[in-house]
Amino acid sequence: MTILHHLDDATVMRYASGDLDEAFAAVVTSHLAMCPECRRAARLAEAVGGELIEACEPASLPAGAFERMMSQIGEIGRPDAPPPKQVARTVAGDVPAPLQRYVGNSLDAIAWRHIAPGVRKHDIALGSKSTGKLYLLNIAPGRAVPEHGHGGSEMTLVLSGAYRDELGRFAAGDIADLDEHVEHQPCVDPDASCICLVATEAPTRFKGVLSRLLQPVFGI
Amino acid sequence: MLAALSSFRPAGQDGTERMADIHKDLMARVAADRDREAFRELFEHFAPRIKAWLMKSGADHALAEDLMQDVMTSVWRKIDLYKPENGSASTWIFTIARNIRIDRLRRASSRPYTDIETLDMPSDEADGEETTFATQRATIVAAALSELPVEQREVIELSFNQDLAQSEIAQRLDVPLGTVKSRMRLAYSKLKSSLEALQ
Numbered sequence: 543m544t545i546l547h548h549l550d551d552a553t554v555m556r557y558a559s560g561d562l563d564e565a566f567a568a569v570v571t572s573h574l575a576m577c578p579e580c581r582r583a584a585r586l587a588e589a590v591g592g593e594l595i596e597a598c599e600p601a602s603l604p605a606g607a608f609e610r611m612m613s614q615i616g617e618i619g620r621p622d623a624p625p626p627k628q629v630a631r632t633v634a635g636d637v638p639a640p641l642q643r644y645v646g647n648s649l650d651a652i653a654w655r656h657i658a659p660g661v662r663k664h665d666i667a668l669g670s671k672s673t674g675k676l677y678l679l680n681i682a683p684g685r686a687v688p689e690h691g692h693g694g695s696e697m698t699l700v701l702s703g704a705y706r707d708e709l710g711r712f713a714a715g716d717i718a719d720l721d722e723h724v725e726h727q728p729c730v731d732p733d734a735s736c737i738c739l740v741a742t743e744a745p746t747r748f749k750g751v752l753s754r755l756l757q758p759v760f761g762i
Numbered sequence: 763m764l765a766a767l768s769s770f771r772p773a774g775q776d777g778t779e780r781m782a783d784i785h786k787d788l789m790a791r792v793a794a795d796r797d798r799e800a801f802r803e804l805f806e807h808f809a810p811r812i813k814a815w816l817m818k819s820g821a822d823h824a825l826a827e828d829l830m831q832d833v834m835t836s837v838w839r840k841i842d843l844y845k846p847e848n849g850s851a852s853t854w855i856f857t858i859a860r861n862i863r864i865d866r867l868r869r870a871s872s873r874p875y876t877d878i879e880t881l882d883m884p885s886d887e888a889d890g891e892e893t894t895f896a897t898q899r900a901t902i903v904a905a906a907l908s909e910l911p912v913e914q915r916e917v918i919e920l921s922f923n924q925d926l927a928q929s930e931i932a933q934r935l936d937v938p939l940g941t942v943k944s945r946m947r948l949a950y951s952k953l954k955s956s957l958e959a960l961q
């Protein structure tokens with residue numbers, strides 16, 4: 543899996559600072575599970591956070607704060623951290639580990655809902671605080687999604703198959719990290735379906751009249 | 763706004779690296795033996811800074827102290843997840859504090875953030891990452907941060923320390939969102955090139 547399309551640097555910084563809604567955090571962490579280059583970028587951005595904490599003027603703590611905390615830890619016992627799950631590098635067609643809590647561990651077992659010719663969708667439930675939407679799309683070989691701009695930012699991570707649009711070809715592991723100004727018309731490769739994980743901030747706006755009629759159907 | 767920035771005083775290059783090495787050793791002692799004295803030293807260094815950091819994010823004294831306890835308790839409990847080759851102690855402790863801030867201060871869900879922290883990703887060492895390098899990175903990042911132009915450091919402090927979304931920063935500074943993003947990108951690429959110069 544050679545990844546050609548990565549996270550925008552501004553997104554890496556947002557991720558590190560903790561400023562990503564659950565929907566976007568799920569897409570970003572799924573990409574990180576697939577992309578060593580962006581993992582390195584995230585670590586560098588997180589080092590910024592570490593240095594900013596180092597640079598804070600220490601606040602005063604009440605005397606005995608450490609002992610009190612340790613006695614509380616003692617009371618609850620000392621459960622060790624769960625042993626880290628050994629995770630192999632995510633390969634094309636796998637469900638990235640951070641996504642498994644949401645959709646299970648097999649793309650073959652996803653329950654799809656038919657929403658338009660050649661397009662199936664699976665909505666992913668998020669915590670009540672999330673303002674974004676998160677879903678999987680399964681688009682048939684050779685299908686084009688109507689040209690659309692975005693009311694807000696949108697992130698698309700390809701999990702299997704590939705599509706092509708004005709920005710290039712996106713295959714497994716590639717992420718399209720787009721802001722509201724980008725308009726694109728993805729077209730899936732002719733030989734296989736494309737399964738993508740998508741986070742959106744606001745309803746996507748389709749451009750053409752016909753496409754706009756389709757929007758309620760798509761719900762994307 | 764600028765007054766807030768004056769609080770950023772990096773320790774000297776040598777000081778930062780020496781401290782990062784000391785912390786790395788303390789973390790190793792806690793991980794190996796549940797060494798309480800080593801943990802006390804980490805607590806004495808980090809707890810007052812984490813409390814201060816949480817107060818910058820909008821918590822009052824009592825809440826900041828409460829959340830700081832959560833952070834340090836997690837450090838103790840999750841110590842086996844710390845991998846020195848991935849970053850300095852302060853970086854790892856920051857990620858724990860950040861996730862707790864998302865859950866308890868923002869009252870949003872940090873699930874993807876906390877899920878990824880328990881994943882044992884295959885080491886990227888083959889790509890040139892080593893433990894020594896991780897400590898050096900702390901020094902480089904501290905130095906590069908102190909050299910950033912004021913308007914770039916400002917957006918970084920507003921997001922990392924004061925927990926403002928990029929859109930809120932744009933409103934606060936009365937600039938377009940695109941300007942905030944491009945300042946972030948410029949700051950990030952400056953940090954990245956400082957690191958690359960080292961390799």
